[in-house]
Amino acid sequence: QVQLVESGGGLVQAGGSLRLSCAASGSIFGANVMGWYRQAPGKQRDLVATITSGSRTKYADYLKGRFTISRDNAKNTAYLQMNSLKPEDTAVYYCYFHGMAHEYWGQGTQVTVSS
Numbered sequence: 001q002v003q004l005v006e007s008g009g010g011l012v013q014a015g016g017s018l019r020l021s022c023a024a025s026g027s028i029f030g031a032n033v034m035g036w037y038r039q040a041p042g043k044q045r046d047l048v049a050t051i052t053s054g055s056r057t058k059y060a061d062y063l064k065g066r067f068t069i070s071r072d073n074a075k076n077t078a079y080l081q082m083n084s085l086k087p088e089d090t091a092v093y094y095c096y097f098h099g100m101a102h103e104y105w106g107q108g109t110q111v112t113v114s115s
Contacts, residue, residue, distance in 0.1 A: 002026040002104045006095040009109030012085055016113070020080040022095035022106055033098045034071060034078040038091035038111075048093065051078060085113045 008020035022034060035050030035058075049059045049069040057069055066085075071078040082089065090113050095106030 002028065002097055002099065002102075004095045004097055004104055004106035006093070006106040006109050008080075009093060009111045011112045011114065013114050014086055016085050017081070017083045018085065018111060020082065020093060020095075020109065020111075022078045022080075022097075024076040024078075024097050024104075028076050028099075030100050032100075033096075035069060035096050036078075036080050036093050037096055038089075038093045040091040043091070045094065049080060050096070082111070085111075087113045087115045089113050 003025050004022055006020060006022040008018055010018060012018055032053050033050050036048040037045045038048050039045040047060050049067055051057045051069045051071050053073060066083050068081045069078065089111060091111060092108040093111050094108045097104045
């Protein structure tokens with residue numbers, strides 16, 4: 001089993017920045033993918049960004065280059081730097097981990113961007 005603990009959400013004004021963290025613990029071995037999906041009220045849960053243990057990244061096109069994902073493999077922790085935040089970024093952000101056979105989700109952290 002893998003446990004995910006995420007943090008860094010909060011309330012910020014438009015144009016501000018937040019940094020999300022997600023730490024994985026438990027049966028961490030082999031290749032894996034970590035990242036975030038987000039879900040706004042009444043919306044689907046959509047990909048934000050992912051990063052593999054080999055540091056290959058993928059981003060949602062709508063981010064327009066504002067977000068950067070990184071990871072520290074020694075700590076099994078991923079980071080999402082979110083800059084130039086917009087009200088439409090408001091959502092619950094869920095950390096994601098996909099190992100050899102199973103996927104896991106964090107508890108979610110609320111990001112609210114005020115206009």
